[in-house]
Amino acid sequence: MSVSAPVKFTLKDYKSDLHNDWCPGCGDFGILTGIQMALANLGLDPDKVAVFSGIGCSGKTPHYIKAYGFHTLHGRVLPVATGGRLVNSGVTVIALGGDGDGYGIGAGYFVNTGRRNLDFTYLVHNNNVYGLTKGQASPTLSKGKKTKSMPEQAIQDGINPIAMAVAAGYTFIARAYALEPKYLAGIIARAIQHKGSAVVDVLQTCPTYNDLYTKEWYEGADLPEKKSRLYKLEEQGFDGKVKDPTDKQEIIAKKAAAVARSYEAEPIPIGVYYEIELPTYEDAVNQRIPALAEKPLVELDTFKRDVTPLLEAMR
Amino acid sequence: MQKNRLTWMIGGPQGSGINASAEVFAKACSRAGLRVYANIEYHSNIMGKHSFYRVRVDEEDVRSYREQTDILVALDHETLAGDGDHRRWGTHKGHLHEVSAGGGVIYDAEIGFDHSGARPGIQYFPVPFMEIIKKALEEVGKGEQARRYEVMKNVVALGSSLALCEFPLELVEEVILGQFKGKRSEVGQLNVRAARLAFDHVRESFDAKSFPYRLQPHREPKARLLAKGYEIMAIAKLKAGCHFQTYYPISPATDESVYLERQQRDYDLLVVQCEDEISSINMAVGAAHMGVRSATATSGPGFALMVEGIGFAAITEAPGPVIVMYQRGGPSTGLPTRQEQGDLQFVLHPAQGDFPHVVIAPGDLRECYQDVFSAFNWAEQFQLPVIVMPDKKLAAAYTTIDKLELKYDKIERGKTFTGSEWTPVEASGAGFAAGNGHAGGNGHKAGEAGGGVKEYLRYAFSEDGISPRSRPGTPGGRYWSTSDEHDPDGHITEGVGMRVAMMHKRMDKLPLIAKAIPEDQQFFLHGPADADLTIVGWGSTKGTILDAIKELEEQGKKINFLQCRLMRPFPAEKVETILKKAKKLALVEENYSGQLGALIREQTGVLIETRILKFDGRPFSQDELIAAFEKALTGTGVQEVVTNVG
Numbered sequence: 026m027s028v029s030a031p032v033k034f035t036l037k038d039y040k041s042d043l044h045n046d047w048c049p050g051c052g053d054f055g056i057l058t059g060i061q062m063a064l065a066n067l068g069l070d071p072d073k074v075a076v077f078s079g080i081g082c083s084g085k086t087p088h089y090i091k092a093y094g095f096h097t098l099h100g101r102v103l104p105v106a107t108g109g110r111l112v113n114s115g116v117t118v119i120a121l122g123g124d125g126d127g128y129g130i131g132a133g134y135f136v137n138t139g140r141r142n143l144d145f146t147y148l149v150h151n152n153n154v155y156g157l158t159k160g161q162a163s164p165t166l167s168k169g170k171k172t173k174s175m176p177e178q179a180i181q182d183g184i185n186p187i188a189m190a191v192a193a194g195y196t197f198i199a200r201a202y203a204l205e206p207k208y209l210a211g212i213i214a215r216a217i218q219h220k221g222s223a224v225v226d227v228l229q230t231c232p233t234y235n236d237l238y239t240k241e242w243y244e245g246a247d248l249p250e251k252k253s254r255l256y257k258l259e260e261q262g263f264d265g266k267v268k269d270p271t272d273k274q275e276i277i278a279k280k281a282a283a284v285a286r287s288y289e290a291e292p293i294p295i296g297v298y299y300e301i302e303l304p305t306y307e308d309a310v311n312q313r314i315p316a317l318a319e320k321p322l323v324e325l326d327t328f329k330r331d332v333t334p335l336l337e338a339m340r
Numbered sequence: 341m342q343k344n345r346l347t348w349m350i351g352g353p354q355g356s357g358i359n360a361s362a363e364v365f366a367k368a369c370s371r372a373g374l375r376v377y378a379n380i381e382y383h384s385n386i387m388g389k390h391s392f393y394r395v396r397v398d399e400e401d402v403r404s405y406r407e408q409t410d411i412l413v414a415l416d417h418e419t420l421a422g423d424g425d426h427r428r429w430g431t432h433k434g435h436l437h438e439v440s441a442g443g444g445v446i447y448d449a450e451i452g453f454d455h456s457g458a459r460p461g462i463q464y465f466p467v468p469f470m471e472i473i474k475k476a477l478e479e480v481g482k483g484e485q486a487r488r489y490e491v492m493k494n495v496v497a498l499g500s501s502l503a504l505c506e507f508p509l510e511l512v513e514e515v516i517l518g519q520f521k522g523k524r525s526e527v528g529q530l531n532v533r534a535a536r537l538a539f540d541h542v543r544e545s546f547d548a549k550s551f552p553y554r555l556q557p558h559r560e561p562k563a564r565l566l567a568k569g570y571e572i573m574a575i576a577k578l579k580a581g582c583h584f585q586t587y588y589p590i591s592p593a594t595d596e597s598v599y600l601e602r603q604q605r606d607y608d609l610l611v612v613q614c615e616d617e618i619s620s621i622n623m624a625v626g627a628a629h630m631g632v633r634s635a636t637a638t639s640g641p642g643f644a645l646m647v648e649g650i651g652f653a654a655i656t657e658a659p660g661p662v663i664v665m666y667q668r669g670g671p672s673t674g675l676p677t678r679q680e681q682g683d684l685q686f687v688l689h690p691a692q693g694d695f696p697h698v699v700i701a702p703g704d705l706r707e708c709y710q711d712v713f714s715a716f717n718w719a720e721q722f723q724l725p726v727i728v729m730p731d732k733k734l735a736a737a738y739t740t741i742d743k744l745e746l747k748y749d750k751i752e753r754g755k756t757f758t759g760s761e762w763t764p765v766e767a768s769g770a771g772f773a774a775g776n777g778h779a780g781g782n783g784h785k786a787g788e789a790g791g792g793v794k795e796y797l798r799y800a801f802s803e804d805g806i807s808p809r810s811r812p813g814t815p816g817g818r819y820w821s822t823s824d825e826h827d828p829d830g831h832i833t834e835g836v837g838m839r840v841a842m843m844h845k846r847m848d849k850l851p852l853i854a855k856a857i858p859e860d861q862q863f864f865l866h867g868p869a870d871a872d873l874t875i876v877g878w879g880s881t882k883g884t885i886l887d888a889i890k891e892l893e894e895q896g897k898k899i900n901f902l903q904c905r906l907m908r909p910f911p912a913e914k915v916e917t918i919l920k921k922a923k924k925l926a927l928v929e930e931n932y933s934g935q936l937g938a939l940i941r942e943q944t945g946v947l948i949e950t951r952i953l954k955f956d957g958r959p960f961s962q963d964e965l966i967a968a969f970e971k972a973l974t975g976t977g978v979q980e981v982v983t984n985v986g
Contacts, residue, residue, distance in 0.1 A: 041820075043831055072815045077626070080823070088820055088831050093812040095629060096822035096832075097622070098652050104619040108626030108634070109812070111610060112584050116630070116813045137615035316608045323631040323811060325608050328581040328751050335575055335603070336744060339565045340371065 036065045041091045050240075052229030053082055055203035056150055057089055059227075060119065062210035064092070067217060069117055077106035079122030079131065081157045083150035086121055100130030103138045103147065110145045112322040114307060117217060121148040125155045128164040128184055139193025139222055141306040146216040149186065150203070152229040153238055160234030174234040186226045187287035187298050191280050197223035198265070198283060198299040202255055204230065204240055208295070215297065221305050228255075228293070258286065258296030267301040276301065344374055344399045346505065346553045347406055350497055351392035351435055352415030354385055361413075361494035362393035363738070364519070365501070368511040369397045370566040370740050372557030377402040377883070378738040381958065381986055384591065384676040390418050392435065392986065395738075397555060403704065403739060403883025404962045407985045408440040410553050411504060413497040414447040415469075421453075438985045442552050446500045446542075448493065465546055467500050469493045472541060476534040495531045499538030503548050507555040509539050565741050569734035569880075570596040572705045572744070573637070573664050576712035578607055581751060582662070583632035585611045586620040591676045592732040593637045593666040617642035621649030621661070625725075628653070628660035629821065631811035633716050637664040640683050641673060643690070651691030653725040656821045657799065657846065659754065659809055660719035660726070664712065667731035667879075669957045678957030679733045681879050684935040687727055688908055696849045698726040699907040700861075703882030705741050707905065708734065710861065713749070721754035721856070722849045723809060729907075731930075733959045734880040757796055757810035757817045797828040801841065805848045854909040862911045865918055867893075867900030873973050874922035875901045876948060878936050881928050881960060888965035899969060904936060916944035926950040926972040930959060951978045958983040 039061040047053050064074060074092035078084040080099035087094030093116065097105040106120035127135050127149045138147070153166040160174025168182040190198045197219040201209040209227065216223035230240050245252045258265070263286065267279050283298040311318040316325055348365060350358045359380065366378040374397050382391035394409065396402050412435050414420045424430030439445055441461045447453055448469040455464035473496060474486040482489075495516065502509055513532045520528025542548055574596050577585065587597035601611040614620040620636045627634035638646060643665050653661065667683045669675025674682075687699055698718055702711040708730060715726040798819030800807045807828075810817030820830030825842060827833045854862075867889060877885050882903055889899045902918055904910075919925060919940070927937045927948040932955040937948050952968040954960055964981050971979060 043829075072818055073813055075630075075812050085832070088822070091818065093818055094820040094830070095626070095656075096820070096824065097626075098648055098823055101618060101622045101649065101652075104614070104622035105626035105629075107619075108584070108586070108623030108628075109630040110626075111612065111623075112627040112632040112634070113630040113812060133615055134619060137619070310610060313604055314608055314610060317610070322583050322608075322610055325583065327583050327608055327633070330578050330581070330607055332575050332578055332746075335571075335578075336565060339567045339571065 034065055034068055034071065036061050038071055039064045039091050041089050043088050045089055047082060047085070048233045050230070050232040051082065052152055052203035052231065053086065053150060055206045055209065056083070056121075056148065056227055056229065057086055058206040059201070059203070059209035059213055060086070060090060060148070062206060063213035063217060066210060066214050073115065074117045074119070075109060077102050077109065077118065077120045079126035081123040081126055081155065083121060083123045083126070100126050101134065102126065103131060103134035106145060107138060107141070107143055110143055111307075111310070114317075114321040118145040119148065119217065120145060121150065123156070124149055124151040124153065124163045124165045124186075128186055128189070132164070135189065136193045139190060139195040139224070142194060142196055142221045142303060143306045144220055144222070146213070146219075146223045146225070148213065149224065149226050150229050151186065151226050152231040152235055153183075154231050154234045156231050156234060160231070170237060172234055173236045185287055188284045190224045190226075191283050191287075191299055194222075195224045195299075196221035196301045196303050197297070199224070199297045200226045200228065200293075200295045202228045202243065202295055204243065208257075212297070219300065221303060228295070254292050255295050256292045258294045258298065263294070263296070265297050265299040270301050270303055341552055341554060343554045344397065344556060346410040346555065347394060347396045347408060348411045348413070348501060349392055349394045349409040349435060349438075350413040350415070350494070351390065351419030353388050353418075354382060354391045355387035356415050357491040357494035358391060358393050358415065360519075361498050362395050364512060364515045365498055366395050366738050367515045367566055368507070369395070369555065370564055371515070372507075372511055372555070373564075374399060374555070374557070375402055375564070375740040376566060376738060377404060377740070379405055379733065379959070380736055382677050390423065390432065392419065402887065404887045404960070407438060407961045407963045408443070409435060409438045410440050410443040411501050412436070412439050412443070412445045413501055414445065414451065414453070415493055415497065416448070417451045417453055420445070420447065432986060435986070444504055444551055446497065446504070463551065465500065465504070465542060467496065467538065467541065469496045472496050472537045473534055476530060476537055479533060480530065489530070492531060492534045495535040496538040499535035500542045503539045503542035504551045505553045505555040506548070508557065509536060511557065565744060566738055567705055567741065568595075568736055568738055569705060569708050569730050570666075570736070571599060572708040573712050573728070573730065574599040574603070575744070576709045577635055577662070578603065578609065579746060579749060580713045580716040581633050582609060582635050582716060584624065584627045584634040585609065586614050586623045586634070586636045587611070587638070588614050588617045588620050588642055590617075590639045590642045592668055592735045593639045593642070593664070595735065596637045596664060617645040618649065621646035621663070622652070624661035625649055625653045625656075625658050628658045628719070629656065629812070633662075633720070634660050635662040635664070635716075637666065639666045639668050640670045640686070643683070643687065647690040650697065650725050651693060651695055652823050654691075654695035654697055654846070655823055655825070657723040657807070657809075658725070659723045660716070662712065662715040662719055663725060663727045665727050665729045666735050667729060675957040677732070679731060679959045680931055680955060680957060681731055681881070681929055682931040682935070682955065683729065684878070684907065684931070685938060687729055688939065694843070694847065696722075696724050696846055697908065698722070698724065698853060699729065700726070701729045701879045701905055701907060702734070703879055703903055703905065704734075705739055706745060709744055711905070714857070714861065717750075717752040718853060718857070721752050721806070722853055723754065723806060724849060729879070731880050739883070755806055755808040757808040757814065759814065759816050798830045799826060799828045799842070799845075801828065801845060804852060805845045850909040854911065857906060859911070859914070862906040863915055864903045864905065865900060866903060868898060869900070871898040871900040871923065873899045873924050873926060873969065874918070875899060875926050875928055875969065876904065876919070876936065876940070877901065877928035878904045878907075881930060884960045884962055884965055885928055887962045888969055891962070891966055892969055897973065904940075907939065910939060910943045912943040915940065916946060919944060919946045924950070924972070926952055926969070928952045928960070928965065928968075930954050950976050952981060953978065954981040954983075956982050958986060961985070
């Protein structure tokens, strides 16, 4: 959503005083900071922000943010956030959850939420494992990989979240890295400002269970040249933004380019893969129910309805 | 000669337009000042399988069907003789055997039925359906297109039937024309023409005057309401101010949502078709938390997917949603288009753990309205999910009612946080939870939950256990909410004291609700206080039970009926008193195990040994219950009733 903001809030305005119980060094800290920085940068009033989460370590994120916080069910964060967003459009909605939550148990909602192009932001904490249940393979772990927490190698292949998001119809698709919170905050801020469904796949470390994709691995500490295994798309001149949303050829080309980049394994591209401005679900709803263009559904007086014409039709 | 009392039935393959025909007939009768009960039986199939629609017309209230049909219209052979001749496992015997002595059968002369050797004692009226359609089309120069207009057999059927019972065709024409408006009015005229030709054909070709049934409008016909349950549910949702409805298509619940979808523009209501029922329930929960009146509608298989979301709504004390759960034959896909009251125990125990929710089962259209309307109030006042459970029969059958009482129109939105009015209340639970040192399970400041806190706490303890809810976006009303056990802040806790206090906070809402709901909405003893037999039942069997009792009363039998409506919280003490006073009890349920009986035994200790049960997917007929009650007056035991008709 577009935001005009006098900057009057600072980082601490988004920090709750709840003790944090994530493992030391958890990538979630970086994502939490990224969200808080983005909110502060945009100057969003904490009373006008609602953060929804799924279940898992990442699910606890809203409790650490000073804003309306909804810690929902495993895999169901997108429906809950969608319902919330649709009825109370005066509130900025951020949904987040783990990779198991979003790409496994909640995969159906991931796809269908993309179809809707609702104006909200979805962050996926992608660390390749189910942390809170002690390190089983998540849907993003590739076949044959085995973290120290797993008894056997992954028997099925990992999915490609970026390609899936492209196919599903998200209109802002990005990837960032949890341990670069400043860059992440910039991406999240853009996602929030984007008018439409924005998804950010955040690569994240799990120091407790994932000994494959560690901070050192991402930093390339094991490589001879000690070069990061991440690169920023824009630094290679990649621009995923569709300039003319009515140009079908451009859309196909940009989608194809995004998908092609998403299959690059090493180094991994981060940044914005795809972006397009299209009418949102809310736009369509407002056409059907013009009163919603004026104010959020929650503020409409629906208590004085005259049902006489409906009863008359039954005579 | 029997005047203004008959059962008319039309049967044919699905897709042949029998619904339209029956509904026009029902509406015309209702407009004529008569009372109607009309029910459809159909397969889970789009085209071809047998379906039939039965319209019972009377001068007095009718709330159920009778087994005998006075006029049967057959669009195909199967309607008369069943499918035993061409299916390995025949599913029905046809309806010829249901026709009353002296009754009539109108059939399409093309279906290859020869009535010369058929059942004696009834009259047969072969009508050349296609010829009549062709004739109607010829008048507008479309004679060669007759096959394209085959569906007009339904109006031919209607016109023919009306000729037999001397019903004024004008009333039917008016209804037909009302259904084809604007661009389609030409088609409407064509239909009227075909109906008129059929009417004339029957009058000219047969001795219709000798047919012993008459339908005549009252001198001053009163336009009553002729409605289906799903329509009333939808209207109640609108009147209750429902902002938001979610759904996933499923029989027989979809009709309600599609009806609401059609009203979206006029009534500022947002209806969302979801990707599945898990999404439906969770969107509705999210919307309720965000401050609107939200609702969904589903049937058994969809409800099976929703259960996790119901527990979620309960533990987070969401002010809703209201869930209308239309029962159908189970388990699994079961009998998707057929009747059953088989989900009571499931709906009472949908999710893991102990949590509060309200379950209420309306028995007729008026109760559908009241219960759905009230449900929204209860959801917000007590901050929990409320489930209203009708069934396929209630959803899909047409019943005439004089008017819809809209008197249950007081909106109660419960305690809300508006900023300035917030005064925390110290309750014993809070002191206990905060003071014992276990509360801060994950290390946040214990003691916050106690008195004197000036900040808003979404799950603050209070004397009645209800914490004011804040609409997200409200300045100073920020809160957290979690499906985990939580403290007054809404943060996760595993502290034992807080767990116990929060369980009490939530569960103690049930007795509060029991006190708030009017007694006659909880249960109702119909008929004399003193009776030889007390029938115990719930939901849509209400009308059938009352119709059966009425007839037995005329024979001097004293029977009353305890209708249970509020299933949770269950009015155990009062129900127990009634049960213990009864001379003899008989349970009536459309399920295999007697699920209300199980609830009553659990709640009151009373075992009802005489059980009249039906689980063949068809509702009880009035005749079946009359026979069953007669048996129950003298004997004890389980009677499994199986439909002999249809």
